[in-house]
Amino acid sequence: MIARYPRVVALGGGTGLSSLLRGLKHFPLDLAAIVTVADDGGSSGRLLREFNMPPPGDIRNVLVALSQDEPLLGELFQYRFAADETHYLEGHSLGNLLICAMNAIHGGNFVHAVEQIGRVLNIKGRVYPVSPKATVLKAELADGRIIAGESQLASQGSPIRCVFHDAPVVAVPEAVQALWEADVIVLGPGSLYTSVLPNLLLPEVCAAINGNTRADIVYVCNIMTEAGETDGYGAADHLDALFRHGLARVDHVIVNDEAIPDAVCEAYRAEAAQPVKGEFERLRAMGAQVIRSRIASFLGNTVRHDPIKTAAAVFSIALTRL
Known part of the structure; x- marks a missing residue:
C-alpha cells in the first residue's frame, strides 16, 4: 500500500x-x-490595465516560494527593473513579465499559464489563481x-x-x-x-x-x-x-x-x-x-x-x- x-x-x-x-x-x-487576484497596484496593476490579465504579483511570489531551485530562479524571477522615467520596464519584475508572456502564448488562459510557469520553476505542489x-x-x-x-x-x-x-x-x-x-x-x-x-x-x-x-x-x-x-x-x-x-x-x-x-x-x-x-x-x-x-x-x-x-x-x- x-x-x-x-x-x-x-x-x-x-x-x-x-x-x-x-x-x-x-x-x-x-x-x-x-x-x-485582487491586487491592482504596482507592476501587477499596470499589467492588469495594459494586458487585461489577472495581476501576477502574488502568483509570482507563491511560485518562487514553492520552487525547488528557489535561490537561483527566485532571484531571477524577483528581479525588478530600476526606476527610470524613460524606460517602459520601470518597476516591473521579470517574473511578472514572464507570466504575462506565458499568458499570451496560451491565448489568455491564465490558469494554464500559471501551471506552465510552475513547470519552468519546478515547483512542489500546485498553484491556482x-x-x-x-x-x-x-x-x-x-x-x-x-x-x-x-x-x-x-x-x-x-x-x-x-x-x-x-x-x-x-x-x-x-x-x-x-x-x-x-x-x-x-x-x-x-x-x-x-x-x-x-x-x-x-x-x-x-x-x-x-x-x-x-x-x-x-x-x-x-x-x-x-x-x-x-x-x-x-x-x-x-x-x-x-x-x-x-x-x-x-x-x-x-x-x-x-x-x-x-x-x-x-x-x-x-x-x-x-x-x-x-x-x-x-x-x-x-x-x-x-x-x-x-x-x-x-x-x-x-x-x-x-x-x-x-x-x-x-x-x-x-x-x-x-
Missing part, C-alpha cells in the same frame, strides 16, 4: 502566503495554493463610504467594515476541487482584508471550505496589526471578520507566542501598528483550538512569520491526518 501525504491547501496572497509555503515545501505534504479573471475588491468603511481597489482600502482614515465584489466572480474549478479534497485548509498569514478575505468572497470557495466537514480549518494569525486595515484588532477580531464574510468554522488558530523586543514594538508604533493580542479565551469560546507557538523571526526592527517554524505548526496538525 502506497502511503498518502496529507493534502494541505493554503489560501491567501501577499508575502504572508509565500512565506508559509516556503516552509511547507520542506515537509512531506501534498500541497496546493489558492491565490487572490482563485479566479481566471481579475477581480475588483471593494470595501464598505465604518463611515459608510464605498472604496474600490485593493491598493486604496487601507489609506482612507476609516475602519473597514467589510469587503465585497459588486459583480459575480467565478472560481477556478481546480481550486474548488482541491478544497473539497483537502485534509487541512490554511488561511493566512497575510493582510486580512486584502489578501485572505478576497478568496472567501467567491461563493464556490466558501461553500467548499464550509462543506468539507472532515478537513481541519486553520487560521495563522498575523503577528502585528496593520494600519488602516486591522487597527486595534486582537486574534479573535480577525476570526470574527472571517465569520462575517461567510466562513462557518475555524478549528485551530496559530498565534505567535514569542516575545517581541521593545525596539521592534517602538518601530511599529511609529507606523500605527502593534502586536496582535492573543485573546485566547475568546478564541476558544468561538470554537477554535489555540496553538501558541514561537513563530516570529526578526530582521532589524521588522518581524515576520518564520517560514519553517510556522510550517511546522501547520504540519503538526496535518500529522493527525496520516
Whole structure:
C-alpha cells in the first residue's frame, strides 16, 4: 500500500502566503495554493490595465516560494527593473513579465499559464489563481463610504467594515476541487482584508471550505496589526471578520507566542501598528483550538512569520491526518 501525504491547501496572497509555503515545501505534504487576484497596484496593476490579465504579483511570489531551485530562479524571477522615467520596464519584475508572456502564448488562459510557469520553476505542489479573471475588491468603511481597489482600502482614515465584489466572480474549478479534497485548509498569514478575505468572497470557495466537514480549518494569525486595515484588532477580531464574510468554522488558530523586543514594538508604533493580542479565551469560546507557538523571526526592527517554524505548526496538525 502506497502511503498518502496529507493534502494541505493554503489560501491567501501577499508575502504572508509565500512565506508559509516556503516552509511547507520542506515537509512531506501534498500541497496546493489558492491565490487572490485582487491586487491592482504596482507592476501587477499596470499589467492588469495594459494586458487585461489577472495581476501576477502574488502568483509570482507563491511560485518562487514553492520552487525547488528557489535561490537561483527566485532571484531571477524577483528581479525588478530600476526606476527610470524613460524606460517602459520601470518597476516591473521579470517574473511578472514572464507570466504575462506565458499568458499570451496560451491565448489568455491564465490558469494554464500559471501551471506552465510552475513547470519552468519546478515547483512542489500546485498553484491556482482563485479566479481566471481579475477581480475588483471593494470595501464598505465604518463611515459608510464605498472604496474600490485593493491598493486604496487601507489609506482612507476609516475602519473597514467589510469587503465585497459588486459583480459575480467565478472560481477556478481546480481550486474548488482541491478544497473539497483537502485534509487541512490554511488561511493566512497575510493582510486580512486584502489578501485572505478576497478568496472567501467567491461563493464556490466558501461553500467548499464550509462543506468539507472532515478537513481541519486553520487560521495563522498575523503577528502585528496593520494600519488602516486591522487597527486595534486582537486574534479573535480577525476570526470574527472571517465569520462575517461567510466562513462557518475555524478549528485551530496559530498565534505567535514569542516575545517581541521593545525596539521592534517602538518601530511599529511609529507606523500605527502593534502586536496582535492573543485573546485566547475568546478564541476558544468561538470554537477554535489555540496553538501558541514561537513563530516570529526578526530582521532589524521588522518581524515576520518564520517560514519553517510556522510550517511546522501547520504540519503538526496535518500529522493527525496520516
